[in-house]
Amino acid sequence: MFAHCAGCICGEEAMAENDRTREGDKPSGARPTDTGSDTEDVRKAPPARSHGRLSIRPTAVPRPLMEEKRLEDAWTARVVTLLPEAFPGPLGLSLTGRALKERIWQLETIDLRRFGVGRHRNVDDMPAGGGPGMVLRPDVLAAAIEEARRGVKAPRSAWPLLLLSPRGRPFDQAMARRLAAGRGVTLVCGRFEGVDQRVIDHYDLEEVSIGDFVLTGGEIAAMALIDATVRLIPRVLGNQASTEEESFSHGLLEHPQYTRPTDWEGRRIPEVLLSGHHANIARWRSEQSVKLTQERRPDLWRAWRARRGGDPEGDQEL
Numbered sequence: 001m002f003a004h005c006a007g008c009i010c011g012e013e014a015m016a017e018n019d020r021t022r023e024g025d026k027p028s029g030a031r032p033t034d035t036g037s038d039t040e041d042v043r044k045a046p047p048a049r050s051h052g053r054l055s056i057r058p059t060a061v062p063r064p065l066m067e068e069k070r071l072e073d074a075w076t077a078r079v080v081t082l083l084p085e086a087f088p089g090p091l092g093l094s095l096t097g098r099a100l101k102e103r104i105w106q107l108e109t110i111d112l113r114r115f116g117v118g119r120h121r122n123v124d125d126m127p128a129g130g131g132p133g134m135v136l137r138p139d140v141l142a143a144a145i146e147e148a149r150r151g152v153k154a155p156r157s158a159w160p161l162l163l164l165s166p167r168g169r170p171f172d173q174a175m176a177r178r179l180a181a182g183r184g185v186t187l188v189c190g191r192f193e194g195v196d197q198r199v200i201d202h203y204d205l206e207e208v209s210i211g212d213f214v215l216t217g218g219e220i221a222a223m224a225l226i227d228a229t230v231r232l233i234p235r236v237l238g239n240q241a242s243t244e245e246e247s248f249s250h251g252l253l254e255h256p257q258y259t260r261p262t263d264w265e266g267r268r269i270p271e272v273l274l275s276g277h278h279a280n281i282a283r284w285r286s287e288q289s290v291k292l293t294q295e296r297r298p299d300l301w302r303a304w305r306a307r308r309g310g311d312p313e314g315d316q317e318l
Helices: 012-022 094-101 138-149 173-180 197-203 219-230 240-244 278-296 298-307
Strands: 075-081 105-111 161-170 184-189 206-209
Touching: 075 138, 075 219, 094 105, 094 219, 105 138, 138 184, 138 197, 161 219, 173 219, 184 219, 206 219, 278 298
Parallel strands: 075 105, 075 184, 161 184, 161 206
Antiparallel strands: none
């Protein structure tokens, strides 16, 4: 189900004009004809409109978020999927949804089923050598990838081609920053038992995983990857500084957060956070980040220590 934008200029305005014409009302912008003439009214062509940031104008019927003219300078996510109706889903809501409406970024889907073979448009077949499940056909997937690559002028470094796969390299904040700094990304959503290896080799697909678990398809993983990336694009978040202090931004987990009321169920906000002493507050938050990372993510702690030339197994000197 598509999210809709109630602030777009839609073709329904022209339909409403036609309805008024049939009912005998003269549409706005039409030139009057001679009295008694059988010639129909001639209307002026509608003025061209900008396809940049949308103006807020009401329409009778909302317009789908993903049916706007493509912008050349907006960061773009293209998704090859068997479930195009799943998008934008949650990406069309909240801050990412507002940014999508404002054309700060774009989302396009390529329906894999359109490239299927035979009368039933099959996209998969039995695995070579036997075994359970089905495998996405290389010819079908290649045709969809070619469609997704059409018009992409940026190099692969600025517009990567990724395959969502449980055997891929882990997606992390560093990769999200790299993608956000580029022009866009093309995501291939796997299904069934996987993708024919020949397609992966031919297109040099970069396999990416969002965790050590298996999903029924790559669509949810694609949404998670897009959300993590889009929020790093300038102007998407109201306060860009918030992305600089959250978990993983500096290699450590984020410190605990508190807000009012000061005393809730007998639990008080730590006094240091109420002191107004910014240096002490920064020190406390740093200590808490280190403590949480050591306890919950020793892998992150070791990597953080190693990047700073310290003993990965040693303790942080505060």
